[in-house]
Amino acid sequence: MGYTAMQGGLSSIKAAEHLVKARVFGREGRPLDPGEIGEKMSLGVDRVMSEGGLYDPAAASVALVQAEGDLHEASFIVRAYRSTLPRIAYSIPTDTGEMRVLRRITPAFQFAPGGQLLGSTRDYTQRLLDWTLADGGILEEETQEQPSEELDRPQFSRIADILRAEGLLPIPEENPADPDDITRTPIVFPASRSAKLQTLARAETGSITAFAYSSMRGYGTFAHGTIAELRVGAIPMRISHPYTGQPVIVGEVQVTEAEEFTISPHRSLSSEQIEQFALGYGLVFGQNERKAISMAMLDRQLAEGGGAMASQEEFVLMHIDGVEATGFVEHLKLPHYVEFQSILQGMRRRRDRDAAANESKEASLV
Amino acid sequence: MTAQAVVFTPDARQSQEDFREVLECLARPGRLGRVGESPFPLTGARHAYALLRALADQEVSISIDGAEESVARFASLGTGSRLVESEVADYVLFLTDPGDQLAHLCRGELEVPEFGATAVVLVESLASGDRYVVSGPGVPGAREFRMSGISPATLVARDAACAFYPLGIDIVFVDPGGRMVGLPRTTVIERQAD
Amino acid sequence: MSSVQELVAENVSPGHGAYNFGFLDETTKREVRRALLKAVALPGHQIPFGSREMPVARGWGTGGIQVTLSILGPDDTVKVIDQGADEGVNAWNIRRLITDTSGVPTTTDSREASIIQTRHRIPEVPLREGEVLVFQVPMPEPLRMVEPSERKTRAMHAQADYSRAWVHLYEDVVRRGEISHATGYPVMVAGRYLLSPSPIPRWDIPKLNMSEGIYLFGAGREKRVYAIPPHTEVVPIDFEDHPFYVESFAGRKCQKCGSEDVYMNEVILDDGRHAFTCSDSGFCDSRTEGAGE
Numbered sequence: 001m002g003y004t005a006m007q008g009g010l011s012s013i014k015a016a017e018h019l020v021k022a023r024v025f026g027r028e029g030r031p032l033d034p035g036e037i038g039e040k041m042s043l044g045v046d047r048v049m050s051e052g053g054l055y056d057p058a059a060a061s062v063a064l065v066q067a068e069g070d071l072h073e074a075s076f077i078v079r080a081y082r083s084t085l086p087r088i089a090y091s092i093p094t095d096t097g098e099m100r101v102l103r104r105i106t107p108a109f110q111f112a113p114g115g116q117l118l119g120s121t122r123d124y125t126q127r128l129l130d131w132t133l134a135d136g137g138i139l140e141e142e143t144q145e146q147p148s149e150e151l152d153r154p155q156f157s158r159i160a161d162i163l164r165a166e167g168l169l170p171i172p173e174e175n176p177a178d179p180d181d182i183t184r185t186p187i188v189f190p191a192s193r194s195a196k197l198q199t200l201a202r203a204e205t206g207s208i209t210a211f212a213y214s215s216m217r218g219y220g221t222f223a224h225g226t227i228a229e230l231r232v233g234a235i236p237m238r239i240s241h242p243y244t245g246q247p248v249i250v251g252e253v254q255v256t257e258a259e260e261f262t263i264s265p266h267r268s269l270s271s272e273q274i275e276q277f278a279l280g281y282g283l284v285f286g287q288n289e290r291k292a293i294s295m296a297m298l299d300r301q302l303a304e305g306g307g308a309m310a311s312q313e314e315f316v317l318m319h320i321d322g323v324e325a326t327g328f329v330e331h332l333k334l335p336h337y338v339e340f341q342s343i344l345q346g347m348r349r350r351r352d353r354d355a356a357a358n359e360s361k362e363a364s365l366v
Numbered sequence: 367m368t369a370q371a372v373v374f375t376p377d378a379r380q381s382q383e384d385f386r387e388v389l390e391c392l393a394r395p396g397r398l399g400r401v402g403e404s405p406f407p408l409t410g411a412r413h414a415y416a417l418l419r420a421l422a423d424q425e426v427s428i429s430i431d432g433a434e435e436s437v438a439r440f441a442s443l444g445t446g447s448r449l450v451e452s453e454v455a456d457y458v459l460f461l462t463d464p465g466d467q468l469a470h471l472c473r474g475e476l477e478v479p480e481f482g483a484t485a486v487v488l489v490e491s492l493a494s495g496d497r498y499v500v501s502g503p504g505v506p507g508a509r510e511f512r513m514s515g516i517s518p519a520t521l522v523a524r525d526a527a528c529a530f531y532p533l534g535i536d537i538v539f540v541d542p543g544g545r546m547v548g549l550p551r552t553t554v555i556e557r558q559a560d
Numbered sequence: 561m562s563s564v565q566e567l568v569a570e571n572v573s574p575g576h577g578a579y580n581f582g583f584l585d586e587t588t589k590r591e592v593r594r595a596l597l598k599a600v601a602l603p604g605h606q607i608p609f610g611s612r613e614m615p616v617a618r619g620w621g622t623g624g625i626q627v628t629l630s631i632l633g634p635d636d637t638v639k640v641i642d643q644g645a646d647e648g649v650n651a652w653n654i655r656r657l658i659t660d661t662s663g664v665p666t667t668t669d670s671r672e673a674s675i676i677q678t679r680h681r682i683p684e685v686p687l688r689e690g691e692v693l694v695f696q697v698p699m700p701e702p703l704r705m706v707e708p709s710e711r712k713t714r715a716m717h718a719q720a721d722y723s724r725a726w727v728h729l730y731e732d733v734v735r736r737g738e739i740s741h742a743t744g745y746p747v748m749v750a751g752r753y754l755l756s757p758s759p760i761p762r763w764d765i766p767k768l769n770m771s772e773g774i775y776l777f778g779a780g781r782e783k784r785v786y787a788i789p790p791h792t793e794v795v796p797i798d799f800e801d802h803p804f805y806v807e808s809f810a811g812r813k814c815q816k817c818g819s820e821d822v823y824m825n826e827v828i829l830d831d832g833r834h835a836f837t838c839s840d841s842g843f844c845d846s847r848t849e850g851a852g853e
Binding site: 378379381383385390393424503505550552 | 596669714792
């Protein structure tokens with residue numbers, strides 16, 4: 001015989017779990033401190049919250065530790081955790097004009113009311129590997145000053161509102177309908193704007209950056225919008241009080257918000273209507289500017305439609321979810337020998353058939 | 367995870383059992399099944415209401431036909447479902463012979479035939495009465511069952527509602543003793559003379 | 561009354577030491593159950609559902625798991641197989657999720673099971689009444705081979721317009737001299753809907769027709785469920801001059817139990833020889849046990 005079927009599935013997966021856990025605990029036999037991860041790897045934590053669809057810095061930090069730094073895996077763990085949590089209440093829409101702004105830039109204007117607030121950004125740092133960090137690092141004196149929370153914050157009016165007052169941007173209509181909920185009802189096409197925005201907001205950062213980039217390089221309906229405003233800050237969350245019915249603040253979430261002006265290529269030539277900009281909108285958990293900008297760009301691309309890849313809603317929205325994409329791509333690691341046997345039989349059958357046919361052809365030629 | 371506590375309330379368990387039974391009944395039209403009971407103002411409809419409770423919640427809409435407003439409100443509170451007109455309801459509980467009304471229920475659309483309504487119909491008895499023969503998917507050849515309390519007009523209306531498959535309505539008959547019979551839209555049903 | 565409230569009432573919360581029976585909350589189960597009832601009433605029609613994120617990866621059986629956990633009760637006996645095998649690592653992973661959150665007994669003998677969750681096989685022993693087979697489905701759309709757009713395939717199903725699937729088969733015959741479609745062979749259900757049976761081999765396709773048990777299909781990532789009720793006509797699409805046929809294991813014998821009339825796994829031994837064993841491990845075990853008695 002010489003063949004024994006593979007046994008011990010359970011002991012194998014338990015052993016694999018053990019090996020993974022050993023790596024999380026490392027040589028010192030203790031995992032990284034999630035508190036420190038939350039504080040010092042906050043951009044990774046923000047990404048996990050955004051892609052995991054759950055605003056919970058503590059859970060996201062633990063997930064990152066558990067996943068050995070794999071952002072996809074950490075987002076997946078957070079999603080699975082999210083689906084075990086009860087829905088206690090639905091929040092009331094927040095006007096992001098209330099944002100406690102930590103960073104705000106307006107590339108469309110050199111100066112705008114409230115001014116530019118550069119805040120914490122790597123944009124203008126030099127990307128030199130700082131080897132001193134490997135030795136405990138060197139902290140300059142000015143770095144030690146913590147930014148004051150009591151800062152006298154200017155009022156930031158929205159650039160979009162300024163253009164609306166000029167008649168160059170349509171005034172959005174109030175939509176009283178409840179938004180779709182893609183976590184409860186699968187998206188159908190054509191998709192509502194709420195379903196599109198939710199899908200984009202939970203998307204994997206790399207995927208939507210790639211789609212947004214493709215649109216800029218020509219695989220989109222228009223190449224290059226203008227960012228009206230990019231803001232990072234904290235916004236309040238309110239619910240209706242269960243007894244009084246009055247709005248009550250239950251917490252605050254940090255978000256990145258991007259608004260982008262575009263010019264529609266589909267304008268008809270009639271002059272009866274004043275030509276207006278259109279606004280693309282992006283809002284994501286935490287500080288994740290490339291995702292917020294990509295989301296705003298794709299919001300417009302999808303609204304505009306057309307044949308370009310980045311404008312096809314089904315193509316974009318069905319392929320940007322990190323948990324779904326990685327799950328299906330990686331399922332190829334599962335055994336497939338039942339299927340392969342069937343495929344193999346077909347290949348062998350056709351090989352034998354064609355070989356026999358060629359042989360008889362040759363024989364008849366002789 | 368092995369050490370985790372597992373919580374399964376009696377209510378949840380009853381719903382699970384009722385669901386499995388109605389699954390068998392809709393998969394095997396004409397098969398006599400049993401459904402549990404749930405307190406209800408109309409004693410004879412305790413089982414029919416239990417089936418409604420097993421299936422309906424805040425995510426769907428219901429309509430209660432053949433009873434006064436307070437009974438409908440009771441059902442709405444008990445299930446958490448929105449009370450709507452029967453023409454647009456996902457689930458309709460008929461406490462009396464529905465007759466022509468079946469023809470007015472939601473039948474779904476070609477892309478979403480599943481939006482067709484589910485009717486839970488309280489009948490006098492599924493133990494005795496007229497002899498019905500069903501055939502179609504789920505039935506090996508033909509299957510018979512007995513039922514009383516349903517008028518010929520009800521079957522005419524049901525057939526009209528299911529005339530354009532896949533559009534249609536799906537019915538579960540329940541009697542005061544907790545017997546139940548499923549009649550999905552795919553089933554052909556005929557009343558037989560004894 | 562949702563389970564969450566009940567859990568809170570018992571002073572335990574999900575995720576911190578206690579799970580609802582079958583992991584899913586009761587609202588989620590009810591949604592899946594409602595979809596399943598419509599699925600049996602519309603044999604072969606795909607019904608969207610709000611597929612939840614499970615602690616198992618998308619594409620690794622989350623649809624089947626959600627179906628199983630939604631229908632599961634304390635009186636059930638569950639069998640879980642992956643590629644026909646009870647011992648597979650993924651089968652074990654799914655089985656322990658089910659048992660850890662429900663405590664139900666499991667079996668490897670398909671005849672003892674009331675619910676069988678499977679990835680890509682139907683057990684060799686025909687289902688009986690009272691048995692439910694739950695398929696894990698990666699791609700529920702049988703028309704995906706000819707049309708990538710969900711919007712368009714929905715319209716094609718609505719109109720029962722399967723002409724492009726037929727053209728696809730015809731082109732295959734022209735190119736390869738036969739219908740080469742291997743696993744997941746498309747079938748017509750009750751003469752109305754074209755259905756993807758999940759990537760089961762052709763060998764299993766005839767078992768779908770006029771079964772005694774209920775077939776439920778769950779696609780978690782694609783968020784669809786569908787069903788084939790018992791005693792329902794299921795026909796693989798083919799041509800008169802190129803009729804449907806199944807894989808052949810003529811002259812092969814299982815190395816373990818000696819069976820000849822079953823779907824087999826091909827294994828390559830250390831010395832390079834090819835050998836065959838039963839794909840259905842529960843069936844194989846029952847044959848070897850029987851021989852020992």
